[in-house]
Every structure is written in structure tokens, then in C-alpha cells.
Amino acid sequence: MPAQAKVAKVEASTSQPASPPLTERQEARRRRILHASAQLASRGGFDAVQMREVAESSQVALGTLYRYFPSKIHLLVATMQDQLEHMHGTLRKKPPQGETAAERVAETLMRAFRALQREPHLADAMVRALTFADRSVSPEVDQVSRQTTVIILDAMGLENPTPEQLSAVRVIEHTWHSALITWLSGRASIAQVKIDIETVCRLIDLTDPTATGKPS
Amino acid sequence: MPAQAKVAKVEASTSQPASPPLTERQEARRRRILHASAQLASRGGFDAVQMREVAESSQVALGTLYRYFPSKIHLLVATMQDQLEHMHGTLRKKPPQGETAAERVAETLMRAFRALQREPHLADAMVRALTFADRSVSPEVDQVSRQTTVIILDAMGLENPTPEQLSAVRVIEHTWHSALITWLSGRASIAQVKIDIETVCRLIDLTDPTATGKPS
DNA sequence: ATCAAGTCTGAAACTTGTTCTAGATTAGCG
DNA sequence: CGCTAATCTAGAACAAGTTTCAGACTTGAT
Structure with a gap:
């Protein structure tokens, strides 16, 4: 077991309040x-x-x-934060190829999905904790949500999303979480998750102010 | 998890295998x-x-x-089935008014949402159970999902949905569940839930084969 | 180096979901 | 009715999340 942490000081790369600095x-x-x-x-x-x-x-x-970590849920949500940061780094390295924003987002999410498939048990623990979390974990869950939003906006290549687009992104996140759950509990196949993600990503085109109603 | 009694499973008014009839x-x-x-x-x-x-x-x-009920989760999911049936009956009585399918679905879901708001704790218990359920509860959760699908298709007024439309309905359900959770855990306002539901319902128009790309 | 405050440890206790057991009741059947 | 299998009851027991506590250890400031 590599029990060596060198740890620079400072808190996580993403903005965090960081109460008392840890030794x-x-x-x-x-x-x-x-x-x-x-x-x-x-x-x-x-x-x-x-x-x-x-x-x-x-x-x-x-x-x-x-x-x-004041509860098992807190612990698992923190674990998810940790993994998400990891994944964001990985995804950044090879940006998605798609033509449209919708394609790029779908590709990014499917890539993340494949990563989760490699550790389905881990995915299970994290996602279950996330959706089971009650109000006492809201700040942490919110942080995960923000991080996910960043990943999606990244894939869209947007600087200044409109409120409409932000709503579409939220809907995509909803679908992402919920689809993950149905897959984890064996009620949906991988193929179905893929279809659902592609379906919801079409919302992006629908809310793109630069494109004027592109018929499918 | 071992042990399963040969218990009873009741037949709701909706189609169910129903093991042994109960006295x-x-x-x-x-x-x-x-x-x-x-x-x-x-x-x-x-x-x-x-x-x-x-x-x-x-x-x-x-x-x-x-x-x-072999576990607390089973019990709460069954409770949800029960409430859903109730709600379906109520909703049937006053069909939604909207012009388009999207509007009618959004209206129906918002009506359901307002009903849940009246008993937020009950909603909390049922929804948390639903998303926390593991494989052992899949059949029951699936039943809830089917019932929800029926309600949405009802609102759409569809007899023979295309696969695309079914996917849109699934995405709407995903959004519905997940938005409910964010509201219940205090991370989203009622207004935001409304917006998200309206946003996702636009997918319906997008997949309507009878309309040829109606710009909003 | 020393002291006070804050942390960490090990262990026990408490809570609530779940399982198990032995005996009482009930249902279906001849 | 009388029997047998299934079901129900009360209660103990077990499992894992959470809390608590006394004492040992660190840390930071003097």
C-alpha cells in the first residue's frame, strides 16, 4: 500500500471554502x-x-x-468528488470530436459511462450515495453537481451559456444520474442508456441560440 | 441477500403476476x-x-x-405504487388542457408535483426509496416506472408511440425523478423544477412524427 | 521546554434494519 | 369436526451506522 502522501499545501484544485487548513x-x-x-x-x-x-x-x-466524514454518505460523496476530479482531468486531455455540441456532450458522457463500467461496484456506491443524500449533504452534492456541469459545458465549448442552455444542462444531468441508476439496478441495458443520453443531448441543439431551428 | 419467503405480491388493478391470492x-x-x-x-x-x-x-x-414486504425499501416502493394508482385515477378525471403533447405532459407532471408538495415528507420517503432500491427490488421499481410511463403516454394522447418517443418518455421520467430529488434535498427551487420539466418536455415535439419541426 | 487546546485512539453503547425461533392461530380439506 | 400445513405472534438476537467517553498524543504559542 502506498501510504505516502506528499501533498502540497492548499486545498483541492477546484474552489473550495476549506475551513481550517489541514496539517x-x-x-x-x-x-x-x-x-x-x-x-x-x-x-x-x-x-x-x-x-x-x-x-x-x-x-x-x-x-x-x-x-x-460525518456519515457514510458524506464519505461516498467525497469519494465521488475525488473520482470526478480525476475524470475531468482525463477527459480534458482528449476533447470530444463531434461536430455539434450535442454530439460532443453525448460522446463525453458515454466516455464517462464507459469509465464507470470498468468499476461498476464503485459506480454503484457513489451514485447510490449521491441520490440518497439528504439535506445534510447538500453542499457536497451540489459541489459534485457543479463539477458535472463544468464537464458538460466544457464539452459544449461554451463560455456564456444562456439560462435556457443551463436548464438543458440540468436536464442532461438529471438524465445522466437517473439513467445510471436504472443501469446499475439492472433495469436498463447499456444500449438503452446510450440512446437516452443521445436523446436528451438533442435538447442542446434545441436551445442553441446560434442555430435557427435545425431540422433533424 | 438470502431468504425469500413465498410471499404474496398482490395484484394491483394493473397487470401483475400475483402469486397466491390473499385471504x-x-x-x-x-x-x-x-x-x-x-x-x-x-x-x-x-x-x-x-x-x-x-x-x-x-x-x-x-x-x-x-x-x-421483505425490506423497508420494498415497503416504501409498494407505498409509492399505491399512491401512484391513486394519482393516476385523479389525473384521469381532469385531462390536461394544453394544445401540444409537450404542454399536456408538462401540465400533468406539474399537477403531480403539486400533489407531492402537499406531502413533502411522504414524497421524500417514496422517492428516496425508489432511487436507492437495488436489484432485489427491480420488479417493483419497474412496475412503478411502467405506471409512470402510462400516465405520461396518457397525457400525450398516444396509442402507438414510436421507439423515439418511448426514449423521450424515458428521459422525461429520468428528469422527473432526479428533479424531484434535487427539490427534496433543497438544492433546487420549485420554480427550477418547473423550468426543467418544461424544458425536457420539449423533447416530445422533437420526436413527434406528425409535426415537421415546429420552431418555438 | 512547557502548557492548554485540540486531535486521535480504542472500546463500549446505542439505534434501527433484518433474521431467527418457539409456540399459538388460522385456513383448507377430508 | 379433526387434522395438517401455512401463517402469525412475541421476543430475542444479530449487523452495521452512529455516538460517546476516558485517556494518550500533537500542535501551536509562550
């Missing part, structure tokens, strides 16, 4: 916890992430784990 | 349970639906409760 050892603990969480999740999904096991795996007392 | 007392027990579930949920949402309390409220032993 180096604390940052290391935090990383160990997130790593253990992702690892256990990869093995057996949501249920396999047991707080006692996470604590043991990351060599931290149970109470400490709860000091860092 | 009258059993049917009554089942109703008491669902009633208690909805009542507790209305009070305090998902967390307030505690299996021991449901059992007590419905005058049934805990073991019996589990024989009827």
Missing part, C-alpha cells in the same frame, strides 16, 4: 480514508463500504473517520 | 401496513418509517411485516 498528517489521513473507501466500494459496492472496515483499512479510529 | 384478513393486513407506512412517512419522511413502528401501527408482528 500534513491530516491530509494524509484523509487520503488514506478516501482510498480505502474507493477500494472497498470497487470490491462490493455500497454495502461493502462498512465504516469499521474503512477505519481499519485506513488505519484510523472509527471516531476519527467520523470526524473527517 | 381477506391478509388483504386487510396489507392495507393496514401500507396505510401505516404512508402515515409515518407523511410525518417525518424516510427516517420516520421505522419497521418496528410500522409493525406496531398496523397491529402486525415484525416478522409478519417482513413476510409481506
